[in-house]
Amino acid sequence: MQTDRTPPQPTAPATFAAAVAAAETALRPLFDPTPLQRNALLSDRYGADIWLKREDLTPVRSYKLRGALTAMRHALALRPGARFVCASAGNHAQGMAYACREFGAQGTIFMPVTTPQQKIQKTRMFGGDAVRIELVGDYFDHSLRAAQAMAQDSGSVFLSPFDDPDVILGQATVAHEILDQAVIAPDLIVLPVGGGGLAAGVTRLFAERAPATRVALVEPMGGASLHAALAAGHPVTLPAVDNFVDGAAVARIGDMPFAALSRFTADDLVLPPEDRICATMLEMLNVEGIVLEPAGALAIDALRDLGERGRLAGRQVVCLCSGGNFDFQRLPEVRERAQRHAGVKKYFILRLPQRPGALREFLNLLGPDDDIARFEYLKKSARNFGSVLIGIETTHPGNIAALNDRLEQAGMDWRDITGDVVLSEFLI
Known part of the structure; x- marks a missing residue:
């Protein structure tokens, strides 16, 4: 629904933490904080106090909504009536569609022709008449080039999924909520990494507000662009990517996120295999009743490695479940891959x-x-x-x-x- 919440021109807060607090306050009329829930199954298994930050329970079932709303809000404050364009085959598309409808803005979303109908229909549902969907190319890179060309030719605002300071700011609001919801700051926070916007924002806020909290970053083994960038000292493009973990399998980490994450080392990373992630998804579904997409299960799956490294026992740990947009037509494939792993x-x-x-x-x-x-x-x-x-x-x-x-x-x-x-x- 269209609202009159477009804000006045913003002023720059003194610190990143203050900017995140302001962004989080601006989100509250739009949706409630997501739950931070203790998980007894995982806590007992690892001898730790394991909590799940349930970003799969936002209105669009992923954290991407935070960055899209924050970036669009700031853009409209500077350019009232601006039109928006993005490229996405999943959660970012749904976040932008929701934001366009919420703020009464018009947007064009480019998706590959190969995008499943379920994702296209959900994007249309969230955006309604506020968005137009263009199916271009067989691969995401084709859609991205088309979106960027349209933004340049039409003067529309290109809404990046992760390589944008306002998107990073919006994603950091999840860390603000965690610190408000937790009795004490966690000993360890486990974060999925795709393009890096979420990890860049969350780690920066924790560095300011809870510097004693350690961080574990998780990438799918078949799409470890941060791992490759850390080895090279700069972002590099992976020659091939396993797209099964489609919410985090990114060929090249964003430049801005890498600047924020370059202080980490390979010891801070976990690279779980895709088949093992499937086993975690099935366990969360069958035992806990939690529906997670592959990227949403990354942080939980990484607990296996972190436990073997001795980083969990006796500690308070928060795992960020980044999304739950799972197409159940993929369930046979998930079961198959989990069986192979086992x-x-x-x-x-x-x-x-x-x-x-x-x-x-x-x-x-x-x-x-x-x-x-x-x-x-x-x-x-x-x-x-x-x-x-x-x-x-x-x-x-x-x-x-x-x-x-x-x-x-x-x-x-x-x-x-x-x-x-x-x-x-x-x-x-």
């Missing part, structure tokens, strides 16, 4: 002799808890042998090891392709 699902290429009884011989090698989840002939035309793709599900990783031993003893010609990225993507 070692209870494997894929084999098996070469079977083309004679009666050959398949029965293989089936007799399966254990009582082994189940065939996939069976497909890949080549039937060979005179003597045929190749078969077989997926096996079981109840314990030790069952797979035992099956491997039986296959070897029986002289079977087989190959485990579960970890072969090229073959897995092509065949499975």
Whole structure:
């Protein structure tokens, strides 16, 4: 809904903390603070006092709303009636759409043609008549170039998802809330990192208001742009990115966020594998009833590594759950990847002799808890042998090891392709 909350021209507060406090105050008429909740399951597991900051419970189910509202509010104070443009395939698009409708501004959102309809529809729902969605290109970079070109040609304000001081300021309001909600400042805060806007704002505020709090930064293993930038001493573009953790898999960290985060070292980073993140998502859904997108589960998943490093026991820890915009059509993929990580699902290429009884011989090698989840002939035309793709599900990783031993003893010609990225993507 359109409101009359467009503010007067702002004055610069004396400190970053004061600016964040003012930004947080301005957000309060728009949505309530997100909960800071103690999690008994994780606390018991790690012998620590684990709290979850539930940014998945904002009106758009992610923290991105904070930066979009703050940056748009400041832009409209300087340029009343300004139009806005952004490029995003997810949470930033929904945040900008919500902000446009709230402030009565007009915006254009560029999305890749490949964006799932669920995300497009949610963006339209939040923006209503205030936004226009343009589907351009197969990849985000194509949409980004189109958005930047439109902003330059039309004089619209380009609303960056992370490389903007007002966006960083808005994201820092989550840290202001944490410090207001916590009885004492936490010993450790665990933050997901994508483009870096959230981490830049939160770490800066904690440095001013709670300098004793330690920080752990978490990037998906397949999109560790901050890790690469720290190694190089400056932002670099990753040659390839695994887009599964789509809310944090960024090929290049923002210049402004990197300037704020360059004081950290590789020891402050955790790089969890994507398949393990899936296991964390399923546990949070099935045990705690918390719906998290892959990026939203990063901080919780990193507790596994931090616990092994001895950084959790006896400490008060806050994990920032950055978003819950999960498309349940992806649930089978999440379950599959979680099973692979747990070692209870494997894929084999098996070469079977083309004679009666050959398949029965293989089936007799399966254990009582082994189940065939996939069976497909890949080549039937060979005179003597045929190749078969077989997926096996079981109840314990030790069952797979035992099956491997039986296959070897029986002289079977087989190959485990579960970890072969090229073959897995092509065949499975």
